[in-house]
Amino acid sequence: MSTAIVAQHVRRITTAQRYPRAVVGSLGVLAVVLSFYSLSVGATDVSMHDVLNAVTGNTSDQAAQIVVDFQLPRVLLAWLVGTALAVSGGVMQGVIRNPLAAPDVVGVTKGAGFAGMLLLLAIPGVPVLAVVPAAFVGGLLAAGLVYLLAYRRGATPVRIALVGVAVSAAFEAGIRFLLVRNPLDVSAALIWLTGSLFGRSMSSVYEILPWVVVLVPLVLIWARKLDVLGLGDDLAAGLGEPVERTRRLLLLFAVALASSAVAVSGTIGFIGLIAPHMARRIFGGRHLASLPSAALFGVLLMLFADMIGRGLAPPLEIPAGLVTAVIGGPYFLYLLVKTGK
């Protein structure tokens, strides 16, 4: 092949890759716009004017009440849950080096959901702030179980994914068993089964907020370590990274983030898989650029799913987790087919 022909096919770094800030910025603007729009969608539609007034605290009429009491917590939760799930998935995909890794795939979501639900049923009237730590323990247990079962002189990506699916199924069965034994009201059952932001208040926001505020910056500070792990264990160690320790700590952060999301919104699937994958398609393995955009993709997906759920057939509520499953299922299959090649 002549050099001229080769030169024509040389793919240079795309504009988006060169200007990560512009991409993250545009996604952020989009998410903010969608958030304001989302505040006005619901069982009662509120005008954009009233929304803006309500958010700035300029009015005290009924429309503002609806916005602040019902819509605002949902929108804030969409941001927090979307960010937590997406960053968790992004870290897992980076650490396990598997495009199919995500909190739901490696069993964390179901483990956290099971533990959170068990706590609520076992100790009625337990303070909500205890739910996140309980979910974290459950998520950790599931992840630990997966790691233990998949570990053979290091844990290979494929084994982790396979064992994760099995462990997830076991915890899912546990959740269903608990639901059958202890019939909850419909909204609670929906939340644990499919995941939803329905009927959530500001207390849920305060539940998840500290986890996201602490762990997301921590992960971003460690973004370059994640990049280095992507070079393979030997080269990463050769570059001075204590591979096993860094990997475990990062996975711990990822499990904590996903668990906090599950504790407030139930087991919303696919966000942790799709959002980081979309970001990875733009930025490749550079986590300092891909994680923030993954987070914003997660926020957009959550806002979108929640809005569709609320706006499609009001006053009927379609759980956000069902909407993400409808979008995420085919995307997951597409990924499977593509990765399987």
Place this chain on the structure above:
Amino acid sequence: MRLQAQGVQLAYDQHVIARDLTLTIPDSKVSVLIGPNGSGKSTALRALARLLPPSKGSVILDGKSIHDTSTKEVARQLAILPQVLVTPESISVEDLVWFGRHPHRTSLKVPSPADKEAVEWAMTVTSTVELRHQHVDQLSGGQRQRVWIALCLAQGTDLILLDEPTTYLDVAYQLEVLDLLHQLNQEQGKTVAMVLHDFNMAAEYADHVFVMKSGTLVTEGSPEDVFTADIIRTVFGVESKVVPHPVSGKPMCIPLRAGLRTQTPTALANC
């Protein structure tokens, strides 16, 4: 001598690869570890690079046991290029070379002028500057290997270990890579230690050769010392004729097919 293995036993799980292996990498020289498949040459290199802790004995770097030194500290003294390399998705040449600065940077600090200088220098000596904005996965085999070597050079270490850097490369690319390593040794005084498969390449480029078989060091020395028909027969089980290279004068091993051998195949199998 800065880097040596002292009576190390190397094992994966319970499977012992090498017992009581002692070797010293000569400073500012090009050394080659050679031997048949399963001789433990790659394992030995991994141990020298702190990637595999020996179950007995120790690897000494600058007078200190390498496993008592932090991996970051070791990475500032010694660079290793593993055999299997994972290219991150859609990464540019320059970004990949920047990874070489990892052991010198802390999480929050912005890159220092010294970091930038090291990266530019590494790309310059490996002639990869003009490729800097290209995707690594679009390069030729030889170009890509030069980029990986640039990454190691950006680490700024005097010691560079490479595990089969020419495997899977066409002969032109093999020469491209080995010429580069030779040049780095000559012009920058780098200590290069690598595992190679091809004994003629080893003879051509090595100052010092370690010949391994079944986890033991059979012999070591200059190519002229170690590449003899006897040693080739003992180690590789191949009958050969060793002649001086018509241009360089280095020893060249020419394996002999059945009809040209002086010994019978059964005699070979017994050695």
